[in-house]
Amino acid sequence: MTLSQLKTRDTDRGVPAVPRPSEPAHIIKDDAEAIAVAKKLAADFAPGAAIRDRERIWPVRELDQFSQSGLWSINVPKRFGGPEVSYATLAKVIEIISAADSSIGQIAQNHLGVVAAIRTVSDEAQQRLLFGEVRRGTRFGNAFSEFGSKRAVDFETRFTDHGDHVVVNGQKFYSSGALLAHLVPIVALDDQGRAWYAIAERDAEGLTVIDDWSSFGQRTTLSGTVILKDVKVPKTHLVPGYKGYEVPTADGAIFQIIQVAIDTGIAQAAIDETIAFVRTKSRAWVDSGLEHAWQDPYTIQAVGDLTLRLHAAQALLEKAGYAIDRAIATPNADTVAEAQIVTAEAKVLSTEIAIAATNKLFELAGTRSTLAEHQLDRHWRNARTHTLHDPVRWKYAILGNYFLNGEKPPLHAWS
Incomplete structure (x- = not known):
């Protein structure tokens, strides 16, 4: 096979x-x-x-x-x-x-x-x-997150120095892309507790990727458990990732803006599927007196609302991208905070529209849209799974603290 x-x-x-x-x-x-x-x-x-x-x-x-x-x-x-x-x-x-x-x-x-x-x-x-x-054309996967730690930033995976190389031991999960990667960046701590990217060959001795991703959404992200047993990584491939968060840089906002783009993509797909289904398969409601479902004023209003909210999220996504460009060109506390804040705003709206659009799809398209042959539930499952990556409720707090109290966002990969 x-x-x-x-x-x-x-x-x-x-x-x-x-x-x-x-x-x-x-x-x-x-x-x-x-x-x-x-x-x-x-x-x-x-x-x-x-x-x-x-x-x-x-x-x-x-x-x-x-x-x-x-x-x-x-x-x-x-x-x-x-x-x-x-x-x-x-x-x-x-x-x-x-x-x-x-x-x-x-x-x-x-x-x-x-x-x-x-x-x-x-x-x-x-x-x-x-x-x-x-x-x-070399693809990086990832071996960042760990399953049993108290917080996402708590890592047990460590490496030891062996001269021209390091040796990594630990276990990872949520390893999107690792199955078919060529190189696997591993977040591992040194003896001072600092996080590095130890970029190992995918076929390195002691590196095992297990296909055990069982989420109901984002089912083919090539994720799974990564087991690291005495994995050797040359120091040429040991990247001091911690330095990206010791001083203001755009690194966290960059990881986040990609999350936002995935969610606006899911929302776009759901809205497109809604329109296509209503135009070609849905029936007009019995009390409407209309011949076609796409003539329903309530459906028209709902599609308009969803599209407007998607466009707002996309506008903030674009604005965040340009803010990140500025933070890269001139990295300082203010430009980086601006990039983080606009990206956080986009993350809030993209999460909300991804959930709303994938849920509303079934209400507007009608009962037949739930039939397995259409496979439309994948959009909701994907949105619900991916938007859990980092909690939007904390984005509101970051935004409020920034605008009300002048407090800049924390520096890490989720901000």
């Missing part, structure tokens, strides 16, 4: 690594091309999204297309041969892909975040080495 045919969880053994691409990835030339390539890929990804979700078929072909398209290197700086597009463009790319298949959109999330972190904290030699990998 090939990887692309795998439909069930393999919890008994680790999943074998995939080889690096045999041909170098395309390099995007500018922002306009990035959007155009994303739209072309989305048109190809969308038709198979429902069956991949239903059967839990890994998007092997689609992921190869995605990473080879050049879109996985769009935030590599120009001085290292990358496109360095605006983060407003990067967010739009992720939104477009996520509207087609939100699991595929999420797979790129941590890769792009790690690329941003390397730009912030690595020295020039390490940047040249790792950005070269990214430009060739």
